[in-house]
Amino acid sequence: MPHDISWDEYNAAQAGRAPRASLGAALEAAGSGAADGRPADRPPVAIDLGCGEGVEVTALLEEGWIVHAIDGEPAALERLAERTPPELRGRLHIHQTSYGDIDVLPEADLVHASYSLPYCEPVHFHRLWAAVRASLRPGAVLACQLFGPHDDAYGDPEMTFHTAEEARALVEGLEIVTWTEEDADGTAYTGPKHWHVFHVVARRPVA
Numbered sequence: 001m002p003h004d005i006s007w008d009e010y011n012a013a014q015a016g017r018a019p020r021a022s023l024g025a026a027l028e029a030a031g032s033g034a035a036d037g038r039p040a041d042r043p044p045v046a047i048d049l050g051c052g053e054g055v056e057v058t059a060l061l062e063e064g065w066i067v068h069a070i071d072g073e074p075a076a077l078e079r080l081a082e083r084t085p086p087e088l089r090g091r092l093h094i095h096q097t098s099y100g101d102i103d104v105l106p107e108a109d110l111v112h113a114s115y116s117l118p119y120c121e122p123v124h125f126h127r128l129w130a131a132v133r134a135s136l137r138p139g140a141v142l143a144c145q146l147f148g149p150h151d152d153a154y155g156d157p158e159m160t161f162h163t164a165e166e167a168r169a170l171v172e173g174l175e176i177v178t179w180t181e182e183d184a185d186g187t188a189y190t191g192p193k194h195w196h197v198f199h200v201v202a203r204r205p206v207a
């Protein structure tokens with residue numbers, strides 16, 4: 001994200017779009033896997049890390065999940081709280097926090113982090129990733145994007161990038177549900193962009 005665009009501007013522009021495909025893929029995987037290790041009488045718990053405007057948070061709430069919505073940008077979180085109807089509000093837990101301040105995350109059956117983890121500064125990434133891995137209950141699903149070295153943003157010192165090998169190492173011990181490498185010209189909020197993205201859906205084994 002160029003530094004002349006604020007996260008508030010980006011996030012506000014996301015209102016009204018459809019939930020990302022990564023959420024659909026995660027829910028599909030959770031439907032077939034997370035339930036294996038989850039007592040039937042316990043509501044499922046999801047984390048949306050770097051949730052922004054909260055489009056996916058709302059979709060998760062509507063699907064019956066308890067949702068921890070985490071982002072550093074206060075205005076987007078305020079809009080999320082305001083638009084969430086009272087009947088869903090009791091299952092919404094909003095955390096305004098910076099990635100660099102995250103040591104521990106709630107235990108979860110699903111962690112969704114769309115286009116958010118690469119914006120963690122390299123100095124904090126290892127700790128944040130450790131918190132993500134530790135939050136995954138047996139059977140839990142993780143859906144996220146990681147950016148590779150061919151991405152136009154590569155070299156931004158405030159962002160974290162991974163080679164394919166490094167990205168694979170991050171998910172070691174998880175079952176890969178889907179792994180897609182995108183290395184192509186496309187568009188971003190700010191205009192044309194070359195994307196190099198690893199789209200990952202993975203599951204912590206039950207046993």
Ligand SMILES: C[S@@+](CC[C@H](N)C(=O)[O-])C[C@H]1O[C@@H](n2cnc3c(N)ncnc32)[C@H](O)[C@@H]1O
Nearest residue numbers: 007050051052071072073098099114115116119
């Ligand atoms: C590209 S947006 C993705 C938002 C949303 N997940 C989506 O798919 O539209 C990245 C998000 O990360 C948040 N973010 C960026 N840097 C952050 C940081 N250091 N700590 C916490 N949140 C941060 C921004 O506020 C923004 O909501």
